[in-house]
Amino acid sequence: MDKTTIERTSALESHYILGHFGDKSDSNIIFHELRDLKLYQIAFWPSTLRNFEAHLSKITHTNSIPDANQSIIHNNIAVMRIEPLKVWLLGSEAPMFEPEEAVILDISHSRLHLQISGPETTTLLNSFLPIDLREAAFPEGAVISTSFHHVGITLWRTTAEYNLFLPRGFALSLWELLLDGAAQFGYDVT
Numbered sequence: 001m002d003k004t005t006i007e008r009t010s011a012l013e014s015h016y017i018l019g020h021f022g023d024k025s026d027s028n029i030i031f032h033e034l035r036d037l038k039l040y041q042i043a044f045w046p047s048t049l050r051n052f053e054a055h056l057s058k059i060t061h062t063n064s065i066p067d068a069n070q071s072i073i074h075n076n077i078a079v080m081r082i083e084p085l086k087v088w089l090l091g092s093e094a095p096m097f098e099p100e101e102a103v104i105l106d107i108s109h110s111r112l113h114l115q116i117s118g119p120e121t122t123t124l125l126n127s128f129l130p131i132d133l134r135e136a137a138f139p140e141g142a143v144i145s146t147s148f149h150h151v152g153i154t155l156w157r158t159t160a161e162y163n164l165f166l167p168r169g170f171a172l173s174l175w176e177l178l179l180d181g182a183a184q185f186g187y188d189v190t
Contacts, residue, residue, distance in 0.1 A: 010035060011112050011171035017189060021179070024186030028120040031178070032190045034113040039165070040089045041082075044102040052102050056087075059095050071141045071156060080143040080156055088143075088154075111154075112171040116178075117161035120185040125162060127181055129155065148174055 010016060016033060044052040053064050060079055065087055066072045071080040078090040088107075089095070097104060116125070122133050131146050132138060143156040151174060154165040166174050179187070 011168045012175055020188050022183040022186040026186045027188040028185035029118040029124055029182045029187040032115045037108045037113045038091055039108045040094055041105045041107050042102050043086050048101045059092055069142060069144055071143050110168055111165045112168055114164045115161045121162060124181050149177060
């Protein structure tokens with residue numbers, strides 16, 4: 001049987017232009033799309049939590065899954081608890097689970113992963129997202145499902161940046177809104 005590899009293209013393909021843009025010469029916001037996304041959504045049941053954690057710990061080398069709306073990163077593999085009985089696994093190959101233990105769904109092709117960093121990033125995102133992004137309310141490691149211009153997205157905060165997981169079908173319109181908002185600060189697309 002012939003195994004054909006399908007090359008994935010970015011939802012921003014012809015609109016992702018590298019360089020410096022905006023009203024200021026400073027790079028106060030930096031956009032970076034991470035391509036070749038490996039993202040899996042895994043649902044489990046309350047009765048299988050301990051077995052699920054043990055199985056997942058072999059992949060992530062952590063002792064447990066994160067608390068709700070939190071994440072754990074180890075060796076460039078992230079586990080994000082997006083709902084009480086759901087996690088996202090980022091940066092790993094797909095693990096295998098028995099159907100009685102957990103159900104896995106590859107959502108890699110359905111999302112665009114955009115990292116945003118720089119000193120004005122929080123100000124920019126606060127103009128679009130209906131959540132409190134101050135460090136005390138949304139610290140490093142926090143993850144949340146929220147809305148961006150009436151579109152459901154997932155936002156994850158890491159050490160140096162915010163990570164937005166945008167639905168592929170809405171990525172271009174949200175990208176254009178972000179660029180319009182960032183122009184006042186000066187921004188780079190890398």
